[in-house]
Amino acid sequence: MAVVQVEDRLPGSREVRIPIMGHCLCAGFPSPADDFLEGALELPRWLAPNPPATFLWNIAGHSMRAAGIFDRDLACVDRSLQPHHRSVVVADIDGQMSIKRYLVEDGVARLAFDNPDLPLFAVDDVANVEIWGVVRFTIRWHVARAGLVR
Template identity: 75%
Template structure:
């Protein structure tokens, strides 16, 4: 049996980047009004955010993406430099409101789908205005109560 050694990545200052956290929650459901301001920043290793100027973090509100493993109060790290493809989890501006959805491309029709079988997908063309804003690179989920961390 082969034993693998776990190598820890050293957290040196040169390898850390600051990613802005958007102030309004990203809707994991139907879009809701959002504020256009920054809430703060998140310090990440560069290997998690290889393109810092194009990377943002958003708080998630709602659970319509639960089949994708994205839940209410998670933090999604979004990269605007990545090209979205069929099956990508994306942040989309739908009629001017930011929302998280799964991109489904069927032939020449692009649809934005919830990862919840109870909610229907809709064609991007059905929205008065729709734009893929970025691709979700990963999410962060708290596994302990957040209130317990505030001391």
């Protein structure tokens, strides 16, 4: 079997460096987040059309499994997008970052785990909530990540 070497960058490539947040994003009940970056990952611009508003977060937990988001996935979050009914969002809940499903039912916004065993809660019921960004996509690792993230 022949090994083909490909250059890291193709001439004229339109890659952008997207920062990786230095703390895992809780896919469950919120956990404290640190305000630092852990590094960056180069992505094609078409995956991250607004680089200054785009961040990558490591996922920790299993509460978003019905959304196809699993422990140790990497979520690409765009802060410039507005959430709509059924969007997957990153929310700052009382100063703690968490990933949730954004639902609007009867004019009331709710955040939900994508796990039927966990409860819904109205955004108004939580003291301080800010929708931090909308998840564009996730990356699932099928082999060891060799120290790339986390």
